[in-house]
Amino acid sequence: MTANQTTESPSILSFAKDLPNICSLAGLLCAVLAIYFALLGNFPATMISLIWALFFDWSDGIIARSIKGRSEKQRAFGGQLDSLIDIISYGICPALVLLSWGNFSPWFLPGAFLILAAGVFRLSYYNVFGLVGGSTYRGLALDNNCIILTFVFLFSALIDKTVFTSLLYILLMILAALNVAPIHTPKLTGRWYYILIAYTITLSVIYGWQLLHFSHST
DSSP states (O other), rough: OOOOHHHHEEEGGGGGGGGHHHHHHHHHHHHHHHHHHHHOOOHHHHOOOOOOOHHHHHHHOOOOOOTOOOOOHHHHHHHHHOOOOOOOOIIIIHHHHHHHHHHOGGGGGGHHHHHHHHHHHHHHHHHHOOOTTEEEEEOOOOHHHHHHHHHHHHGTTTTTTHHHHHHHHHHHHHHHHTSSSEEEEEEEEEOHHHHHHHHHHHHHHOOOOHHHHHHHHH
16 A cells, blocks of 8 residues: 555545444444343343444435535445444344353354354445345345344243243344345335334333343343
């Protein structure tokens, strides 16, 4: 790299003041909190963190499209940042949820690996080929995993733990398979964002109520 190229390249932290990237980092913080609470076995707090990670992930794109005059480098950097955070939110987090729920038994390691493997393949494929026809994903988008997982966990206290553990394992394996399956799924935009806002608030209230009971029982 020449000295001239080095001078023209923006600094790394110059992208930290870009509002969509700040929103992405808020989602990363939520993902880190989800990992932290999953390791502690506090699943209501894990689910709250996961659903808010999803909310910020959807929001950063909306914010980016609403800002006029963003450079090509800003858009490219934001896309890479979003993709890297996605593997944490939708790959590492669900894998750790499965491991933690299974008390870190070795039997759950293959499932955790498959979740992550499907996630990195899914994102790598999308980063190269993008949307089909500009509005359709090939394979189930990873954010759907988060929507489904946070919903299913609402029933964890109502079902026998052994039964729920088996159902959770099977569900996550099905989702991993769908993530890399040769199917087309629509990109959820428009009114779906407002549905997500309602979904995020509703689940936060429900899991917040569960969290109060969790705090009293520990």
